Amino acid sequence: xxxxxxxxxxxxxxxxxxxxxxxxxxxxxxxxxxxxxxxxxxxxxxxxxxxxxxxxxxxxxxxxxxxxxxxxxxxxxxxxxxxxxxxxxxxxxxxxxxxxxxxxxxxxxxxxxxxxxxxxxxxxxxxxxxxxxxxxxxxxxxxxxxxx
Amino acid sequence: xxxxxxxxxxxxxxxxxxxxxxxxxxxxxxxxxxxxxxxxxxxxxxxxxxxxxxxxxxxxxxxxxxxxxxxxxxxxxxxxxxxxxxxxxxxxxxxxxxxxxxxxxxxxxxxxxxxxxxxxxxxxxxxxxxxxxxxxxxxxxxxxxxxxxxxxxxxxxxxxxxxxxxxxxxxxxxxxxxxxxxxxxxxxxxxxxxxxxxxxxxxxxxxxxxxxxxxxxxxxxxxxxxxxxxxxxxxxxxxxxxxxxxxxxxxxxxxxxxxxxxxxxxxxxxxxxxxxxxxxxxxxxxxxxxxxxxxxxxxxxxxxxxxxxxxxxxxxxxxxxxxxxxxxxxxxxxxxxxxxxxxxxxxxxxxxxxxxxxxxxxxxxxxxxxxxxxxxxxxxxxxxxxxxxxxxxxxxxxxxxxxxxxxxxxxxxxxxxxxxxx
Numbered sequence: 001x002x003x004x005x006x007x008x009x010x011x012x013x014x015x016x017x018x019x020x021x022x023x024x025x026x027x028x029x030x031x032x033x034x035x036x037x038x039x040x041x042x043x044x045x046x047x048x049x050x051x052x053x054x055x056x057x058x059x060x061x062x063x064x065x066x067x068x069x070x071x072x073x074x075x076x077x078x079x080x081x082x083x084x085x086x087x088x089x090x091x092x093x094x095x096x097x098x099x100x101x102x103x104x105x106x107x108x109x110x111x112x113x114x115x116x117x118x119x120x121x122x123x124x125x126x127x128x129x130x131x132x133x134x135x136x137x138x139x140x141x142x143x144x145x146x147x148x
Numbered sequence: 149x150x151x152x153x154x155x156x157x158x159x160x161x162x163x164x165x166x167x168x169x170x171x172x173x174x175x176x177x178x179x180x181x182x183x184x185x186x187x188x189x190x191x192x193x194x195x196x197x198x199x200x201x202x203x204x205x206x207x208x209x210x211x212x213x214x215x216x217x218x219x220x221x222x223x224x225x226x227x228x229x230x231x232x233x234x235x236x237x238x239x240x241x242x243x244x245x246x247x248x249x250x251x252x253x254x255x256x257x258x259x260x261x262x263x264x265x266x267x268x269x270x271x272x273x274x275x276x277x278x279x280x281x282x283x284x285x286x287x288x289x290x291x292x293x294x295x296x297x298x299x300x301x302x303x304x305x306x307x308x309x310x311x312x313x314x315x316x317x318x319x320x321x322x323x324x325x326x327x328x329x330x331x332x333x334x335x336x337x338x339x340x341x342x343x344x345x346x347x348x349x350x351x352x353x354x355x356x357x358x359x360x361x362x363x364x365x366x367x368x369x370x371x372x373x374x375x376x377x378x379x380x381x382x383x384x385x386x387x388x389x390x391x392x393x394x395x396x397x398x399x400x401x402x403x404x405x406x407x408x409x410x411x412x413x414x415x416x417x418x419x420x421x422x423x424x425x426x427x428x429x430x431x432x433x434x435x436x437x438x439x440x441x442x443x444x445x446x447x448x449x450x451x452x453x454x455x456x457x458x459x460x461x462x463x464x465x466x467x468x469x470x471x472x473x474x475x476x477x478x479x480x481x482x483x484x485x486x487x488x489x490x491x492x493x494x495x496x497x498x499x500x501x502x503x504x505x506x507x508x509x510x511x512x513x514x515x516x517x518x519x520x521x522x523x524x525x526x527x528x529x530x531x532x533x534x535x536x537x538x539x540x541x542x543x544x545x546x547x548x549x550x551x552x553x554x555x556x557x558x559x560x561x562x563x564x565x566x567x568x569x570x
Contacts, residue, residue, distance in 0.1 A: 057234040058279035060559060066570035074570060085279045095568045100172025102568040118570075133174060137281075 052142050058085035060138065062095055062102065068120035069093065069104050074143045080104070082138035093140040098126065102137060151381045152258040152288065152315060154269060155295040156239055156276075159283045159303075161252035162190035165231045166221055168281035169558045169566045177218040181206055185222055185552055222551035225461050229434065229498055230559045234280045242272050247385040250501055255292055255385055269311040288313040292383050293376035296333040297324070297351060324352035324377065334373035339366055351377055395433075397422035398491020404443070408481050411440055414490050415473045422494050423466040424525045432462035434496035436469050438476035443488045453480035460551070462498055466521060469494070 053059045062080045072093050074080070082095050090109035095102055096116050105116040108125060115125035116134065128134055158164060162180040167173045177198065180190035188195075188204045195218060200209055212218065232251045240246050245257035258265055269286040276284050287299025294314055301323055302312035314320055330340035332351055342365065348354050355377045363371045372382040397418035405411070415438060426433055439454035457476040463469065473492055556564035 055279065057237045061562075061565050063565045063567045064570050065567050069570040076570065079565075080568070084281065085275075097171035097174075100170075100174075102169075102171065102566055104568045104570040133171060137171075 052081050053083075054141070055083055055085040058138075059083050059141075064104060064143070066104075068118045068123070069106075071119045072106065072143075074104060074140070075145055077146070079144040079146075080140050081142040081144070083141050084138040086139040086141070088136055088139045095137040095140060096128075097133060097135050097137050100133065104140065107136065149260050150290065152261070152265065152290060153292050153295045153381075153385070154243075154256040154258050154265070154286050154288045155249075155292065155299045156254050156256060156269075156272065156284050156286045157299060158235060158252035159285055160190055160192055161232075161282070162221075162223065162228055163192045164282045165224070165228050166555055168231070170555070173219060177216050178221065179206070179209075179213075179218055180221045180223055181553070182223060185220075189223060220553050222554040224555050224557070226434065226458075226557045226560050227555065229462060229496075231280060231282060233498075235276055235282050235284070238276050238279050239272065242268075242275075245385055245387055247387060248499060248501060255295065257385055258288065265315075266311055266313050269313075270309070273310050283310070286311045288315060290315050290379050291376035291381045292385075293333055293373055294379065297327055297377070300327065300331065321352055324355060325350045327351040329354060332373065332377070334369065334376075335366075339370065393495070393497055395422045395425050395494040395497070396491060397425075397493075398439070398489065400489040401487070404486040404488050406484060406486055408477070408483075411477055411481065411487060411490055412474055415477060415492060416470045418490070418492050419470045419473045420466050422492055423464055423469050423521075426464045426494055426497070427522060427525055430500045431497045432464050432500055433469075433494040434459055434462045434498070435494070436472050436476070437493040437495060438473050438480065438491075439493075440477070440480060440487050440490045442485050449485060451482055451485045453482065455480050456495075462496075464500075464521070 049056075060082050062082050064074055064078045064080055065076055067076050074093070080095065088094050088107050090107065092107045094105060094107050094116075096105050096107075097103075098105075098116065105118055107128075108115045108117045110125075114128040116128060116136075117123070117125040126134055128136065163173075163178045166178060166180065173192075175194070176192070177194035178192040179188050179195055179200070181187065182189040186205060188200060188202055188206060188209070191200060191202065194216075198212060198216060200212065206213075206220065209218075213220065228251060235252070236246075236248055236254060239254050239256060243256040243258065245259075247255040249255055258268075261268065265288050269288060273284055273286060276282060285299055285302050287295045287297065287302055288311075289295040289298050298312045298314035301314070302308045302310055305312070314323060317323065327350060328340070329335050329343045329348060329350065330337055332354065335343070335354075343349070343354065346365075348357055354374055357374060359371060359374070362374050366373075375382050399414075399418065401410075401414065419436070435456050435458050437454060437456045439452065441452035442450055444450055444452065455476040457472045459468065459472060469492075556566075558564060558566050
């Protein structure tokens, strides 16, 4: 029977929330009595989960659809890492609930009040008011852009 | 040191989960349906106000649904399990000892805390809402049963803003008089009728009942409930040791085989073993990973394949898991290879108590069947593994379950993430 050569994709797994760290015991094989000088520098592999996510229970991933925030470095199709626990401040990029939808906006403080503003000049800033359903959903910490 | 316990529970949990990711549902009437979209299993406050009871078959509510534009959802267990985990992890940070009681309730120990527990609980409430979007109500008392009473009172009294501490309250008797016996945790409808017939209508009445009489009519469990209502702790927090987070079962075969049927049998075997371990630690799993491989030490003909199969509902049922494993095998099996080893791994493990089947017991695994599986475990423990086995057939075929109104798996599937417009 002819065997196909090359690499197969044999499994596709969703990224699991738990991170696994590989801790190499030795950087090089150790013939008896001759450790490598680099062994003192063994460190753990870098883990993106730890780097990107400060509050795992409060962090969610959200997909962006639209171009109004490109000046903030956020492009349509990007993956946002959104942290609900962080306190948003003036000029924070946030995901907000507005008219029953989730939307990406910049939080702006003016005259002691908070407004949701878009980089799109045609959008008039709206005052944050949870009682009428205008509120901050979470703070955008990172935007992950697929370059391919 | 005197015990103080808090009961934190999520308000309308399934509905609240849906609302986090779809703000258009806020303040609207929403119903979540049981398995097969049959009955009402969760209601928003707007639906409660319309008088729709839990457990009502949805086809009996069609007029109300149309008139009030009630939005219906199938149970999205994947989403609810993940959100529950987030809520529980957040709550755990506020106490040294916590008992997860169900998918949306936990008892927290406040014993020895010297500060204002009401204020502390407001902080907990705000943190959970902020971090996860889920609103919780907190009741505090010297016993679990009184914490539950306090929680009920907090829910009914909006002025309390979601927190109530009943410990040593000067008007505790007034509050106990407001609770009907049927609403007391541990009493329920089983004893409510009997108690009413004997003139015991409220929690206050029950605290004054004769102990010997209670023991006779409601067993020792009933007496414990009565003592707890009086403020005497009888039920410690149940703190289970952390169960295994993944259960693996695999073996190298003694021989090599190319036959799919051999692999199916082996996988059925390993799945049965892993599932019985799962049941022993009183857990359920949501994902089964399957792998098969040839010898990796030869020059040619090496192959290793693996796949994750997600169950729509968490389960520990050997039959269901075996069928999932076989379905996974169909996707990764390649003819013409000499397989040497196979295995399964059960992951995304949650405690049994964290998963609530709907009111009518229509889960993947009926209680009767679960009892049968546990009996099988007992026989196998005594007489040896695989003394009793399941036939490969005879399962409920869960992925054929009707779930026409399922919301996306917002937090567990890359392809179903919430979208924000920009």
